[in-house]
Amino acid sequence: MKTLADLKKIREKAQEEMKLRGSSVRIKIVVGMGTSGIAMGAREVMKTFLEEISNRNLTDVIVTQTGEKGLSSLEPVVDLIEEDKPKVTYGNMTPDKVKKVVVEHIVNGRIVSDYVVATGN
């Protein structure tokens, strides 16, 4: 990368990817993997998502990570992002809750309201 134009190219490409457009990804799962999240069990949560998704052969779902949103008292925090829908944030997640979210929300499209801590951006 040597010029601002190079940077712009990378930016445009990355922005497209972040929007999920032009790809076969239907749902993006973003797990908060800062120290607070990890201290509260985010690693187990991430692992359970990966296991559940591979067990069910869900190919249109991706799992990624982010830092802390600042909601320490709600960690581990997970965002579910679907195209053209408001983002859903789940809080105080555990492996058991993950299993329910995978079945209800990701497979059947029903938000698990008990675990929701925020919606929208």
Next chain:
Amino acid sequence: MSLKRIDLLICCGSGCISAGALKIKERFHAVLSEKGLTNEINIIETGCMGPCDYGPVMVIYPEGIFYKKVTPEDVDEIVAEHFVKGRPVQRLMLQDEDKTIAAHKEVPFYQKQVKVALANCGFIDPESLEEYIATGGYEALGTVLTQMTPQQAIDVVKESGLRGRGGAGFPTHMKWKMVHDRKEDQKYVICNGDEGDPGAFMDRSLLEGDPHRILEGMMLCAYSIGASQGFFYIRAEYPLAIKRIKQAIEQAREVGLMGKNIFGTDFCFEAEVRTGAGAFVCGEEMALIHSIEGERGNPTPKPPYPAVSGLWGKPTVVNNVETLANLPTIFVKGAKWFSTMGTETSKGTKVFALTGDIRNTGLVEVPMGTTLREMIFDVGGGMIGGNEFKAVQLGGPSGGCLTAEHLDVPVDYETLKARGAMMGSGGVIVMDDQKCMVNVAKFFMDFCVDESCGKCSPCRIGLKQMYNILDRITKGEGQEGDIEELQRLGETVAKISLCGLGQTAPNPVLSTIRYFRNEYEAHIKDKACHTKVCRDLFHFKIDKSRCIGCSLCSRKCPANCISGSREDKYTIGQVDCVKCGNCQDVCPVKAIDRIPGIHSDVTAHKEALLKRKARED
């Protein structure tokens, strides 16, 4: 297929439930089925939305209308007017002075936060350079390198009014200018990530959550001052932050954002990570520099300042993590934009870490000048456990305690200092009325005694003496004149200590004496801790009218000092009681209370012992 056209989100956090949210939900179900609307409206229970003092609250989508303090009687009106006729109910909306707030995103809880430094934390993958670039990352660096001279860049920072976010609030552009003006070949920039203040964790969160932003900020500084080498000094307690920064450096190097001729200019830059090893004092810039050099992290007298003689004797800028995090946005959005936020002397936003007895613990970023009330009650959701607000410790062990009367003070560097606290790194430890302020002051003093490096005697000896006095007071051995002695010692230590640690360490004690002198006096004169925290200054008492004589307390007492019978009820032998609290925990009818003050039996026993000892001598 779902035919739902409205999502009704009812907050069922514990605050709203206690205000009756579940009854409202039931009422909605009843009214909707009565009107045959069940298929059109989705009722969703959510976790705490945050603004608990407005509870029960709800948000209705697609419009995002926010209703507060809803009662079961309001439900019929909401359904008839809003759901059926599409006319939101004005009177249930939040009133802000003369304006009605309709939309959810305009509610103070969300509205009061302005994310500049934290903009990407929790939104992008910190291990992906592309995602950082997608949010506009490295645009500031590219623009500055190709279109500005170092002096012009410094002028932008000057115009923005940015001040150091690490504590003291020194104007950032002045630090830069001093190093910029030095005519030496080798200069350094150091990112101070030795975040040690108890109750502060924004730097960790930034390093972990948005490492490229900090790296870009460092390079903007390096270009402005003429440095080609930078160091991240991160405390060893933050392994994830260390890993993510190292990774970011690698990624930047791979694509040519670091190394030689960045953006095709003459600017070359390399960065490395150095770690601490558990020493609070290394957050002080001279101590930090010595630690990077592989020495004991002792501070040395200033001047010379690091700007003149820093790392290996070369001109050095030491900037805090959050300070660097603000830079990319300042250059992209402009100095004017940044300086419109904040107060006369403190511009922009500040990240605060809310901890302690508060509902929403975590990080919040608000414009400078936001009041403590807004931060603690609107954003932080208020106190937890139904207790009253008592005090807030700002700025960690270097800061001071403020009380309820300061809740409406706009927070900036100067206003806090004038009231005996300080911005510090932005730790906000909220305490309820169950906390003993003498004990809290002792706790902070204990921390500073532990962390004093021992190089200068005022800090090493003075703080220890202050701790000993506080320890005596909390053990019921306080004497007349102790308060004055604490003040005298505190002022002396603050005045003549070598570095910031000693200069600020007496603050928690001095500020609690200033605002809670009556508690100190009760401990010293009445030998009573009214919050019933200090073990030696309260006693347990069984209320015979409530005692059912079950003997459980007696059986669980490790000192074997509770006696009685079913008929006579039970009594605690005060002289032998070790105050373990077991009896209070196990009593099935809660007949055991903590009573402030030392029991007369204990006082009499002590006097008798003293007399006997005097006779034997």
Next chain:
Amino acid sequence: MYREICSKYAPDKDNLICILHEIQNSHPQHYISEEAVQTVAEYLGVPANHIYGVLTFYTMYSTKPRGQNIIRLCESPPCYIKGSENILHKLMTLLDIEVGETTKDGCFTLELCACLGVCGNAPVMMINNDVYGDLTEEKVEEIIEKVRRG
């Protein structure tokens, strides 16, 4: 072994802190022996007393053998307010040791430390490089059991 670790770094004094970290972490008993100090001193070309000076200044280094797992309980005010004292008592009874001691089986060493910077989830402790938050007495028991099983 110590020589090998040293050779990963340039023989400059400013690498001392990193070298000491790696030596301590790679030792099964998490400490820095006299032999290690001598090796580092030779490698960096500084007197051994300089190394001891640095070593004893920082709280994370130990010159005495410790357990396989180092428990570091945060004793800072935000954790104290949220009841870290109870957690400390629980750990002491559970492991049957005092602060600074190692269990008889050599599995755990219990230490107190300054703020770990996870105050939003107080009380907090760190076992080796893992942080555990919102501790309760029951949770502590589970965690210790889990770490003991490995």
